[in-house]
Amino acid sequence: MLSYFLFFLWGHHLKIQRSISDFQMKMEEKPLSGPDNTRLEALIQDVYSELVEDACLGLCFEVHRAVKQGYFFLDETDQDSIKEFEIVDQPGVDIFGQVFNQWKNKECECPNCKRFIAASRFAPHLEKCLGMGRNSSRIANRRLATNNNISKSESDQEDNDDLNDNDWSYGAEKKAKKRRPDKNQNSPRRSKSLKHKNGDLGTSLSSDPYKQYNYNAGISYESLGPNEIRSLLTTQCGVISEHTKKMCTRSHRCPQHTDDQRRAIRLFLLGPSAPTLPDADVEGDSFDIPNGQALLSRLQWEDFPDVSPTDSASSKASTNHSDSRRPKKKKRLDLSLNSGGGGVNMTGVSSSSSSSCQSNISLSTKKKKPKTAAPSVSSIYDELN
Amino acid sequence: SLKFLPRGLSSKHFVNETYLQPHISVLTNTMNKEARLKASINQKLTETGERDRLKELLRAKLTECGWKDQMKAQCKDVIKQKGLEHVTVEDLVVEVTPKGRALVPDSVKKELLQRIRAFLTQHAS
Numbered sequence: 214m215l216s217y218f219l220f221f222l223w224g225h226h227l228k229i230q231r232s233i234s235d236f237q238m239k240m241e242e243k244p245l246s247g248p249d250n251t252r253l254e255a256l257i258q259d260v261y262s263e264l265v266e267d268a269c270l271g272l273c274f275e276v277h278r279a280v281k282q283g284y285f286f287l288d289e290t291d292q293d294s295i296k297e298f299e300i301v302d303q304p305g306v307d308i309f310g311q312v313f314n315q316w317k318n319k320e321c322e323c324p325n326c327k328r329f330i331a332a333s334r335f336a337p338h339l340e341k342c343l344g345m346g347r348n349s350s351r352i353a354n355r356r357l358a359t360n361n362n363i364s365k366s367e368s369d370q371e372d373n374d375d376l377n378d379n380d381w382s383y384g385a386e387k388k389a390k391k392r393r394p395d396k397n398q399n400s401p402r403r404s405k406s407l408k409h410k411n412g413d414l415g416t417s418l419s420s421d422p423y424k425q426y427n428y429n430a431g432i433s434y435e436s437l438g439p440n441e442i443r444s445l446l447t448t449q450c451g452v453i454s455e456h457t458k459k460m461c462t463r464s465h466r467c468p469q470h471t472d473d474q475r476r477a478i479r480l481f482l483l484g485p486s487a488p489t490l491p492d493a494d495v496e497g498d499s500f501d502i503p504n505g506q507a508l509l510s511r512l513q514w515e516d517f518p519d520v521s522p523t524d525s526a527s528s529k530a531s532t533n534h535s536d537s538r539r540p541k542k543k544k545r546l547d548l549s550l551n552s553g554g555g556g557v558n559m560t561g562v563s564s565s566s567s568s569s570c571q572s573n574i575s576l577s578t579k580k581k582k583p584k585t586a587a588p589s590v591s592s593i594y595d596e597l598n
Numbered sequence: 599s600l601k602f603l604p605r606g607l608s609s610k611h612f613v614n615e616t617y618l619q620p621h622i623s624v625l626t627n628t629m630n631k632e633a634r635l636k637a638s639i640n641q642k643l644t645e646t647g648e649r650d651r652l653k654e655l656l657r658a659k660l661t662e663c664g665w666k667d668q669m670k671a672q673c674k675d676v677i678k679q680k681g682l683e684h685v686t687v688e689d690l691v692v693e694v695t696p697k698g699r700a701l702v703p704d705s706v707k708k709e710l711l712q713r714i715r716a717f718l719t720q721h722a723s
Binding site: 253256257258259260261262264265266267268269270271272273274276277280285 | 636643649653656657669673677685694695702714718
C-alpha cells in the first residue's frame, strides 16, 4: 500500500510536470467552451491517460498478487498436454477427433438372448427380451389370458356353460385390446423390418412370438382341436376367409361376415352335432319343439343372413327368396318359410320344425340375439327346394 | 519598475524583475486556474459516478480486445527476467506501464475520449 501511495504521488508529480509544460506553451487563458478547444482536448487527454494508468496499475497489482500467492502460472500446462488436446480441424471428424456416426451401425450383443441387435433398436429389444417395460407386461398378460381361456375350454364341458358367458363378455374386451396390436402387426413398418432382417435367426425368433398373435389374419383352424375350435367359436366370429384360410377373430358382430357365414362355419368345423352359437340353449343338441309357437319364439332369435360361400347353389337360390323380404339391416330378420317343403329332415336346432315349415311364417325380428343354429337353418331351405 | 516585489526582498534578489514577476504570477494564475478547473472536473467526475463508469468501461474493453492478455504476457517476461521470488510491484509498473499505454487499441482510445468529451461539454462550467 505504501509503495502504491508513493508511486501515485510520483506519477502525479510526473503529470504535474507535464501539465506545467503544457500550460507554459499556452499563455493565453481560454474559456473552456470557446472556439479553440485545445484546452478542452488537453483536459480530455488528461482524464483519459489518468484512466489508462489506473487500469495498468490495477493490472500490475493483480499480477503481483497472483505471483506472490502462487497462482499466476497455474493455467499453464506442459507442451505435451497442449499438443494432445489441440483442436482438430479435419473433415469427417469433430474437434476432438472423434468420428461422427461411429456407433451407428454397431451391433450389440443382448445379454439375455445372445443375439446381435442394431444399436438403435437395442433398448426396445431389451425391454421385450427382459420382460420389463410397459409393452412386454401387456403382451404377457394377454398371453396368460389366452392360455387360460384355451386351457379352460379343454376342461369339462358343463363348466363351460357358466364360463362361456363370462368369457364371451371378457372376450369382447380382449378383442378391443387386441385390435390395436393387430394394426401394428400388419403395418408396413412391420413387414419392412421382417423383410430387411439379415440373420435368419433374427427373423425366426422375432416373428415367432408375434405370429401366434397375428390376430388380424386369424387363426388357422387346422391346427386346433375340436375343443379349442368350440371355445373359439363361442367367442369369435370364426368365419374362414377364402384368401388366408384363417378364422376371423373378431366378435360375433363383426361387420365383415354375416351370421349365415358364421353358422356355416360352425357346421363345417364342428360337424352336424355342433353346438349352437352361444346364447342359445347350450344343450346344443336337437330341439324338439312341440309346437309352432315355440318354434316361432325360437326362430325369432335366428338370423337368416346371406348365404355363406360354403352353401350349395340350390340353397342360395332358395334363400334369395327370403332375402328379398329382408330389410337391409343385418340385425333385422325376416323369416318367411315357404310352405313348399314337406317334411324336412332337420339336424341340430330346428330339427322338428318340419311341420311348422309348412306354414308361412313371417317373422320380423328386432335386434337379434346371438346366433342360434346357424348351419341347420340353411339346411331348411335345402330341403325346401 | 519594481512595483510588485514581495516584502523583504529588494531588487537585488531578482535578475530580471520585469520578467520574473509576470512569469510567476502568470504561472501561478494559470496553474491555479487550471488546477481549480481540473479539480472541479475531477470532482464532477467522481460525484456523478462517471469516473467509475469510465473505469469499468475501459477495463471491460481492454479485456475484450485482448490487451489484458498481452500485458500479462509482458508481466510474465518481467517475472522471468527478475525471478519469481523477487519481483516487486515497482518492477512491474516501471516495465509494463509504458507498454500498456502504447498497446491500447485506437478504437478503445477513441471511444473513451468521446465519452469524456461528451461528459465535459455537458458539465462545462
